């Protein structure tokens with residue numbers, strides 16, 4: 001890339017700028033995974049109507065076109081999209097579904113799988129339809145489209161097994177005593193093979209991830225440098241699920257709307273190379289503090305933040321040569 005990064009770590013680099021321009025600097029067929037969450041329709045400053053929706057879709061499709069070129073043949077593009085209502089009426093926008101159809105029909109992406117991120121801790125919204133008039137249930141599920149360049153993206157669900165239920169643990173411990181094998185109505189024979197311990201249960205496409213992570217280190221750092229924390233951060237488990245499932249160590253993971261760079265931090269922890277692109281320099285500067293050890297002095301952290309704000313490149317490995325690996329919450 002010929003652009004200059006805002007900061008570097010052992011595995012990655014963060015850039016401040018428009019991600020479409022930054023993306024186009026990457027060699028074609030070089031990216032293993034683009035994992036991202038774009039600015040949502042309703043957060044865009046314009047009034048939300050049909051025209052704006054179409055503009056938004058065109059804008060996103062232009063990103064999709066470039067992403068497809070930059071992905072390896074076995075690469076994936078995972079995009080998290082929050083739901084939205086049409087302006088002023090209790091009727092849903094179909095923008096996330098329209099976008100999926102355009103990615104597939106116009107750009108030739110494959111829908112490897114549709115995922116749904118259920119955030120049980122989401123506050124009731126929209127206030128008018130849920131809290132006040134009680135006409136709609138609270139909107140607690142985001143659509144997460146897993147798109148791929150070919151029908152055969154790299155993937156291994158054994159890396160993202162879910163914890164066994166208590167019932168399954170008992171079954172594994174004592175298969176004979178637990179039940180007599182019999183055929184289920186579906187015709188599946190639930191015999192002894194179901195009692196083998198595979199280290200966890202197969203994951204489903206409903207990801208139950210409360211967005212209640214404390215983010216202590218990031219929030220403390222924002223407080224220290226007097227920066228506003230990013231308002232729409234991923235819970236680390238969301239990008240972690242896709243990074244683990246869809247890439248190997250050293251593959252390249254890119255977040256084109258990186259915000260507080262949760263994706264970069266997760267990728268660093270699982271030893272994937274990563275790139276983060278973000279338009280707002282304040283968010284880029286605050287995200288750097290995720291990678292600095294808590295033991296460093298406040299002066300060093302504030303200094304690094306200010307240098308990035310001033311447009312300098314900061315090599316974070318000069319503060320801590322071994323990567324500061326962050327633990328993805330259990």
Ligand SMILES: C[S@@+](CC[C@H](N)C(=O)[O-])C[C@H]1O[C@@H](n2cnc3c(N)ncnc32)[C@H](O)[C@@H]1O
Pocket residue numbers: 017018019020036037038039040230232233234256257258259260261262263277278279280283
């Ligand atoms: C929904 S937030 C992403 C939050 C991120 N997932 C996290 O964990 O912090 C979207 C981000 O996209 C950034 N953004 C908007 N337009 C952009 C552009 N053209 N290029 C790069 N970043 C952009 C916004 O500043 C915002 O921080």
